Amino acid sequence: MKAWLRCTLYPGQFGSELAVVVKSYKGQVFSLFASKEDLEYDEPPTNNCPVDGLVKVQLVKRQGNLLLVYLPQCTIENGQYLTVAENQIERIPVATAAQSAT
Amino acid sequence: MILSNLELHAALDSKRLVITPEPTPRERNIADPDEYCPYDTHAVDLTLGSEIIVPEPGVYAYDLLQQTSLAVFIEKNSRKYRLDEHSHFVLERQQFILGQTREKIWLPINHAKNKRKCLAARIEGKSSRARVGLLIHFTAPTVHPGFKGHLTLEMINLGPARILLKPGMPIAQLLVEEVRGIPSPNPSQFQDQTTPSGLATE
Numbered sequence A: 001m002k003a004w005l006r007c008t009l010y011p012g013q014f015g016s017e018l019a020v021v022v023k024s025y026k027g028q029v030f031s032l033f034a035s036k037e038d039l040e041y042d043e044p045p046t047n048n049c050p051v052d053g054l055v056k057v058q059l060v061k062r063q064g065n066l067l068l069v070y071l072p073q074c075t076i077e078n079g080q081y082l083t084v085a086e087n088q089i090e091r092i093p094v095a096t097a098a099q100s101a102t
Numbered sequence B: 001m002i003l004s005n006l007e008l009h010a011a012l013d014s015k016r017l018v019i020t021p022e023p024t025p026r027e028r029n030i031a032d033p034d035e036y037c038p039y040d041t042h043a044v045d046l047t048l049g050s051e052i053i054v055p056e057p058g059v060y061a062y063d064l065l066q067q068t069s070l071a072v073f074i075e076k077n078s079r080k081y082r083l084d085e086h087s088h089f090v091l092e093r094q095q096f097i098l099g100q101t102r103e104k105i106w107l108p109i110n111h112a113k114n115k116r117k118c119l120a121a122r123i124e125g126k127s128s129r130a131r132v133g134l135l136i137h138f139t140a141p142t143v144h145p146g147f148k149g150h151l152t153l154e155m156i157n158l159g160p161a162r163i164l165l166k167p168g169m170p171i172a173q174l175l176v177e178e179v180r181g182i183p184s185p186n187p188s189q190f191q192d193q194t195t196p197s198g199l200a201t202e
Helices: A094-098 B005-014 B070-076
Strands: A002-011 A017-023 A029-035 A051-063 A066-070 A081-085 B018-020 B044-047 B051-055 B078-082 B089-091 B096-106 B117-124 B148-157 B163-165 B170-180
Touching (some): A002 A066, A017 A051, A017 B070, A029 B070, B005 B170, B096 B170, B148 B170
Antiparallel strands (some): A002 A051, A017 A029, B044 B170, B051 B096, B096 B148
16 A cells, blocks of 8 residues: 655656655664655755655555555665654555554 | 567567567568667567766765665765767776666556566676676666666676767666566564564564
């Protein structure tokens, strides 16, 4: 199930992508390059001015207010999965939000 | 099982495999035997896109295990070149750069024809390019089921001379294979892990 994770966006290497910085529920920072198709933002970031945005993720599992999400690309520092807090997710699909903790 | 050229055509027709723009022609023109056909017996050629990324040399070191925004650091320490159809990039001996395929690849998982199987792919070099020492990937050939996007090429010139890279030139070949079963993220493998890449248990 798709959802959108809050992130910070920086210019990417290629024109079709942006650098994405996401945080785990513990506040640890991870980064990846993601296609612009998997991102939402108002203004494109520049080198001096990163912007807040959303990255499309797949919700894999829920445990209390923690969510395991699958990122659109592998992070450079770690894998493609990330545990985030529910309040880091924007527009949680209704079905998932209503799921009981597993 | 690697798809033959005919199976590649069928996969393209059914949209189990989407390549944009789609490589053409599918068959050689008998009347024009010199015409280039991107399809081999079980592979399809992909071409070089117009963007080249050159990592800047420096005194810095990559700490790949540091938990900071390494992607931002990598981007800031690279130079971008955009080539037009009349220009080229001179790849020096021993130089490492990043390129992209001009084509965008999509291997949809939730396709109606994906019953207990789906498609994955591998990008490989071409022998004609390898003979002059050009590597177009050296560690990451796998295109996972569900992938959508341009393929990044990790290119290096191991040959004795400089190599001219031109946008649109056939640069790689894509082998498409069938995956038995439909993969899905498996959260069970993260049980009891406490790293941020796995679901922490409380």
